[in-house]
Amino acid sequence: MSLRAILYVSFLSFIPAYCHKCGYENCPKPKVDAINIHIVAHTHDDVGWLKTKDQYYYGQKMYIQEAGVQYILDSVIEALQDNPQRRFIYVETAFFWMWWAEQTLEKKRIVRDLVDSGRLEIVGGAWSMNDEAAAHYHSIIDQFTWGFRRLNESLGECGTPKIGWQIDPFGHSRENAAIMAKMGFDGLFIGRIDYQDKVTRNYNKAFEMMWHTSENDMSDASTLFTCILYNTYSPPPGFCFDVHCKDSPVIDNVKSPEYNVPERVSTFLNLMLEYNVPYRSGNILVTMGNDFNYQFAGMNFKNTDKLIKYINEYEFYGSKFHAFYSTPSCYLKAVNDAGVHLPVKSDDFFPYSSDPESFWTGYFTSRPTQKRFERMGNNFLQIGKQILALSNSPSSIDISEAKETMGVLQHHDAITGTEKAHVASDYARMLSRALKTVEMAASYGLNKLIRKGMTQKWIVTDSPQFTTCLLLNISSCPETESARSFVITIYNPLSRYVNKLIRFPVVNTQLSYIIRGPTSEKIPVQMMPVPEFMHVPGRVSNASVEIAFIAKNIPPLGFISYYVESTKVKSQDFFISEVAEVVEPTKVGYENGTMVSLTAEGLVKTWLKKNPDREIPFHQNFFYYRGAVGNNDLPHGGERSSGAYIFRPNGTVPIQNKPTTKLVKGPVVTEIQQQYSSWLSQVIRLHNESDHLEFQWKVGPIPFREGLEKVYGKEIITRYTMSTLHNNGIFYTDSNGREMLKRQLNYRPTWKVELFEPIAGNYYPVTTRINIKDINNPSQSLSVITDRSEGGSSLNDGQIELMLHRRLLHDDAFGVDEALNEMAFGLPLVAVGSHYVSLDSCAKARMLVQEKVLDSWIFISSTQGLSYEKWKKEYKMQFSGLNRALPNNVQILTLEPWQDEEDEKKIYLLRLENIMDKRSDPTVAEVNIQNLFSTFTITNVREMMLGGNIPLDKSRRLKWSTFSRRLRNTRIQEEHITGNISLKPMEIRTFLVEVAPLLLNTYYGTMHPETLRV
Secondary structure (H helix, E strand, C coil): CCCECCCCHHHHHHCCCCCCCCCHHHCCCCCCCCEEEEEEEECECCCCCCCCHHHHHHCCCCCCCCCCHHHHHHHHHHHHHHCCCCCEEECCHHHHHHHHCCCCHHHHHHHHHHHHCCCEEECCCCCCCECCCCCCHHHHHHHHHHHHHHHHHHHHHHHCCCEEEECCCCCCCHHHHHHHHHCCCCEEEECCCCHHHHHHHHHCCCCEEEEECCCCCCCHHHEEEEEECCCCCCCCCCCCCCCCCCCCCCCCCCCCCCCCHHHHHHHHHHHHHHHHCCCCCCEEEEEECCECCCCCHHHHHHHHHHHHHHHHHHHHHCCCEEEEECCHHHHHHHHHHHCCEECEECCCCCCCEEECCEECCCCCCCCHHHHHHHHHHHHHHHHHHHHHHHCCCCCCCCCHHHHHHHHHHCECCCCCCCCCHHHHHHHHHHHHHHHHHHHHHHHHHHHHHCECCCCCCCEHHHCCCCEECCCHHHCCCHHHHHCCEEEEEEEECCCCCEEEEEEEEECCCCCEEEEECCCCCECCEEEEECCHHHCCCCCCCCCCEEEEEEEEEECCCEEEEEEEEEECCCCCCEEECEEEECCCCEEEECCCCCEEEECCCCCEEEEEECCCCEEEECEEEEEEEEECCCCCCCCCCCCCCCCCCCCCEEEEEECCCCCEEEEEECCCEEEEEEEEECCEEEEEEEECCCCCEEEEEEECCCCCEECCCEECCEEEEEEEECCCCCCCCEEEEECCCCCEEEEECCCECCECCCCCCCCHHHCEEECCEEEEECCCCCCCEEEEEECCCEEEECCCCCEEEEEEEEECCCCCCCCCCCCCCCEECCEECCEEEEEEEECCCHHHHHHHHHHHHCCCEEEEEECCCCCHHHHHHHECCEEECECCCCCCCEEEEEEEEEEECCCCCEEEEEEEEECCCCCCCCCCEEEECCCCECCEEEEEEEEECCCCCCEHHHCECCCEEECCCEECCCECCCCCCCCEEEECCCCEEEEEEEEEECHHHCCCCECCHHHHCC
16 A cells, blocks of 8 residues: 555644744835844743753742743733834743743733734744754754644744744854754854854855755755854843843933933944944844843833834934844845845854853863763653554653753753753753653553553553663663562664673672573673772662673664573573783784784783784873863953863873773673773773774763872863874764764864964864774774764874863853862762774764664563563563664654544654765665554655654745855755655655554553653
């Protein structure tokens, strides 16, 4: 049966109509032959920074910051009703949704009327204004999608954003712009760019441009109008009319001795002459707002009303300026109507520097454990959504809290690690709570999927519970430590089969362990010691050993279960590791896998590769930078301190490279356990099913003191070196986890850069991967995959450098007012993480990235007293949600329940992605979604824009002109979908699909709603 492109009326009714009447048709008309001043009233409301999200919303702890978002929205809505000329924009859907839920029906009607008339415009529309360096594209897309959904539910068609508004992130990525283009946005407005870039663009009238956002898609669909705001996002100097400001109001009583209209207007218009210089169209966008402004909106609007009135009266005396309330979309339309030719940009805006000593590259690494926790959150959320979809679970199983929490964590003061310590703790609290709801939902779904039949009623509370261990990276898991037998279920969220090294702690070192999977065959098992240095603060575990085995061929979008039991009888498949100190040069590893040679000190010296056989010089070392200390009195001759935002090193110090090294060997896995000091250690891990090396590092508690008197903040780095590889200062970093961007030392593609901080100025965000290639032999390459966002570079030939952890003595004076000195369990923070180092092709490295970002997840279940044979008879031990694995270059990026329909039909959100770029694999992937899924059939399909809120065939974007050509792309054509989906390199396609559950999965177990509450 072919899939129908025409959907049922009920399906169509869920998809919002989309047109431009809300914005463009209701825009004020610019005046011909005038310089039109578009006054944009706005507030910038951080979803956590100096206060927590809830503290900001409710106005709690005003002594920290006088900010209460609920009062802002109350006040703005009232002020907009007082004058029909006034307009306002709002951005943060997380706050808007909280406020909306508290409003009366009448207030909601008023708000909808304001939105429908274009006087209240939603811009951005994501759950938060996301960071663009540390955030992963998966999470960025998700938080936009969820924000769009909530806006559609509350505001309808006219709540659909068409403008990106990224005014505060500390640098801008090309991938983030690409996402916005694919969501159907007409433009993007940004606030922060490098101070040298800004000077150059001001001179060249290049504050507006067309941004080509993808090397893999050169069509107009990937091009985005981009505007740099003149004064970041603040009002012109001297014209902040907010209750928090001290600037003079506009006093128009001519009888008053304080009358100041001529001075106020002339000062403002002189500023507008400066504002007009870098723009080409005769339109100027003036932001009137700032952080948490408009709590008393009448004050702001009253003065702005007067300013607009008297500016326009000056036209009678020959002034060429014309002012009015506007919005970003109305400004964009005016620029578009002017038909100006715009320059083109194809790189990104990293790294960002606000002055010669202030490179905002420290936040690429700040709060490393928070960055890792967020990455785990996305991993588990995708698994939860997949399991709910595949198990046909009812809509009452709700994980929206997790979606919203992950949206908050993408905020540019959350995942960045640039918030106060108590706010970071609140983010961790929110995510811990949210992941618990995902765990319970996943347990419910897995309980359905493991059933071999639905002939009898089952109750969740009487069924196996699937729990998770979030601290396996430090060998802590109460479920495996306390039970003599248990079941490990490993869920694979990828669309292809994968293998995974499984490790879990146990307490009794005198027992053997037998592990059996679906085939009843015993799996080779290895017991190995937990390194002493992994006993980190907060680890509540008595386990001194862990069990390791390799789970092979974990099914795509599916699971495999292993029954684990301890026994006093020695099994021939159970191996105890050989442990020895390294005192002489040796080779370790596996003939058919990865091998390395070690020096007598236990350091890696060479990497031995097969096919063809070669021995490659390779080594790794630790260093630290001393954090610079300054008085932050810039630009008045002072010096900047290194802090949460800023990386400013003051010298590099090697960490002694004679670690105490133990070699732990066995048939499953080999570990090189190295301890450099009481606060620095690592495990280099090899196993016989892998062709890469894992470097699991542990950093902390980082000491301030050096010697008896000297005290320094420290920023810990690791360097990987291939002395035979010559990259000549060229390296590649990923953009939010997707396309790789070329970087070059001491160089910027669009201006001649002068670096006063040569280390920090060459640091770039590494969301998932950094790579170097030999300039004469590109097949010789070195890639490092990270398990969280980090800052990195290639400062020396054949070398990759990554920053792991930071502990600093001083604040950098950009608002946090706290030094980055994280504490946990009464001690300076200890961070544990992993790098995965590969010498293979970029295509293989990309697949490895996917395996780590969407890692297979371990669930633990009680055996309920059942033997292996009875468990296997009662439950499935293997399952795949796909009837066939997808090609290696294709990933199901999103599969989640979206809406329940009548007659047991459901709507799911489905995204398919070609994960390869055209250099790695130029093949156009083909996927047939007919009968692809094993638990449901797709009966109808509608292709959508990337955000899932606009049908592809309804999207219309504005035409633009560059110096080279006229961009067409007024409408994106939808191909007729018959089941075959083609995916060009790096392409993501989004669908709403109507599904019918297969008979096996139509039966619900019972779960009381209370069991899903945290």
